[in-house]
Amino acid sequence: MKYILDAACGSRMFWFDKANPNVTFMDNRQYYEKLPTGHIVDVNPDVVADFTEMPFSDNSFYMVVWDPPHLIHAGKTSWLAKKYGKLDQDNWQTDLSKGFSECLRVLKPHGTLIFKWNTCQIPMNQVLECFSQAPLFGDKRSKTRWLVFMKGE
Numbered sequence: 001m002k003y004i005l006d007a008a009c010g011s012r013m014f015w016f017d018k019a020n021p022n023v024t025f026m027d028n029r030q031y032y033e034k035l036p037t038g039h040i041v042d043v044n045p046d047v048v049a050d051f052t053e054m055p056f057s058d059n060s061f062y063m064v065v066w067d068p069p070h071l072i073h074a075g076k077t078s079w080l081a082k083k084y085g086k087l088d089q090d091n092w093q094t095d096l097s098k099g100f101s102e103c104l105r106v107l108k109p110h111g112t113l114i115f116k117w118n119t120c121q122i123p124m125n126q127v128l129e130c131f132s133q134a135p136l137f138g139d140k141r142s143k144t145r146w147l148v149f150m151k152g153e
Contacts, residue, residue, distance in 0.1 A: 005061045007051045007103055008068045010084060011042050014116070024061075026054070033082060041082045052098035056106045064103045067116035068096065092122070096130040104132075104151050113149040 002024045009025040012018040027045040034040050049055050051068060069085035072092055087095060103113050115135070117127055124145055128134070131149075138147030 003061060004063045004065065005054075005056070005106060007054065007064055007066045007099070008085070009043075009045050010067070014067070023065075026051070027085075029085065031082065035079065035082075039079075041079075051102055052095055054102045054106055058105055059108045059111075060106045061111060062108055063112045063114065064107055065114045065116070066099065066103050068099055070118040070121065072121055093126075093130050096127060097132075100131045104149075107151040109151060109153050111151045113151065115147045115149065116144065117147070118144045 002022055004020075004023045006012070006015075006023055006025050009027045012025060015023075024047060025045045026047040026049055027043055028048065028050040029043055030045065030048055031041060031043040047055065051066065069087050071080060071084060071086045072089045074081040074084075074086050076086075107113060115138075117124060120143060133149060135147035135149050139145045
């Protein structure tokens with residue numbers, strides 16, 4: 001049994017242990033490319049699935065970490081889109097709303113959702129309007145925000 005879900009793991013950049021045995025790493029893509037700069041984009045999840053429709057039972061995880069793509073303006077072949085993914089410019093609010101609901105669905109009661117967001121293209125207040133509850137606490141000032149939510153009963 002794995003206790004934690006990373007619901008949009010990308011290349012697992014913020015993980016100290018990128019092979020943590022307690023984590024199920026999920027992303028909607030599998031992708032590898034060595035860029036001319038020498039950088040490597042390596043998205044290799046345990047489970048290939050979209051955060052808007054997760055293939056897990058209700059109440060499966062004690063913690064969900066969710067760092068969805070935060071870009072709506074990036075070229076398809078841009079380094080940023082390859083590394084971080086990209087939200088649909090016309091449906092990002094719906095996708096984030098569905099993703100938040102799915103993260104709560106797969107959490108056990110009183111489980112913790114850690115949400116990461118970069119405000120470079122979409123302000124935090126617009127993102128929070130997509131969610132069914134307010135965060136408990138988190139960073140209110142930096143460009144990259146970490147917020148904590150808890151599932152109810």
